[in-house]
Amino acid sequence: EAQVTQNPRYLITVTGKKLTVTCSQNMNHEYMSWYRQDPGLGLRQIYYSMNVEVTDKGDVPEGYKVSRKEKRNFPLILESPSPNQTSLYFCASSFGVSTNEKLFFGSGTQLSVL
Amino acid sequence: QKEVEQNSGPLSVPEGAIASLNCTYSDRGSQSFFWYRQYSGKSPELIMSIYSNGDKEDGRFTAQLNKASQYVSLLIRDSQPSDSATYLCAVGNTGFQKLVFGTGTRLLVSP
Numbered sequence: 512e513a514q515v516t517q518n519p520r521y522l523i524t525v526t527g528k529k530l531t532v533t534c535s536q537n538m539n540h541e542y543m544s545w546y547r548q549d550p551g552l553g554l555r556q557i558y559y560s561m562n563v564e565v566t567d568k569g570d571v572p573e574g575y576k577v578s579r580k581e582k583r584n585f586p587l588i589l590e591s592p593s594p595n596q597t598s599l600y601f602c603a604s605s606f607g608v609s610t611n612e613k614l615f616f617g618s619g620t621q622l623s624v625l
Numbered sequence: 626q627k628e629v630e631q632n633s634g635p636l637s638v639p640e641g642a643i644a645s646l647n648c649t650y651s652d653r654g655s656q657s658f659f660w661y662r663q664y665s666g667k668s669p670e671l672i673m674s675i676y677s678n679g680d681k682e683d684g685r686f687t688a689q690l691n692k693a694s695q696y697v698s699l700l701i702r703d704s705q706p707s708d709s710a711t712y713l714c715a716v717g718n719t720g721f722q723k724l725v726f727g728t729g730t731r732l733l734v735s736p
Contacts, residue, residue: 546726551633551728553713553726553728556723556724569723601668601669609657609717611657611717614661614669616669616670617668619666619667619668
């Protein structure tokens with residue numbers, strides 16, 4: 512089944528404890544992206560990647576890191592999480608890099624930073 | 626001014642009625658327009674895309690685009706309770722690998 516797989520689905524952590532949210536797609540998509548969703552603010556892009564080893568900042572990259580060592584994987588790293596990073600996170604991918612392409616979303620990760 | 630604006634709702638309609646969802650955008654260079662549906666606690670899923678002025682129909686859904694007015698809408702005919710969800714408008718610029726989402730309109734369809 513074609514899908515974007517995110518793990519974990521729920522995560523509770525404490526301030527400063529490094530964490531990684533994994534994202535993997537099995538559709539051979541070029542483009543991958545991370546979003547966070549907050550009430551009243553909608554979906555905001557954190558980072559995106561147009562290909563292996565090519566990543567770029569979105570609208571809210573502060574406090575996050577990403578890497579794209581393989582085409583299928585695009586992990587999101589929070590090296591020192593803070594409470595303002597409590598949010599619902601979505602990984603997404605698309606076949607091409609144009610904004611004309613349909614985005615496929617993962618099932619989301621609800622992160623709480625205490 | 627927000628890049629993509631939507632009324633947060635909720636928009637309440639009775640079953641069988643037409644639901645009309647609206648979205649305005651600020652960037653005149655925008656070339657691609659999408660409507661995503663998001664059920665509570667779930668991920669967004671694409672329901673409609675439109676790239677040129679006019680109407681595009683797909684089953685009970687019609688997307689309407691007016692680039693001169695910087696306005697895109699989604700009509701849902703014969704609304705069903707299962708259509709109750711938040712509808713996200715997304716706008717993309719050709720040449721920019723950026724898709725900007727609105728905050729979404731919550732639709733409630735009552736039986």
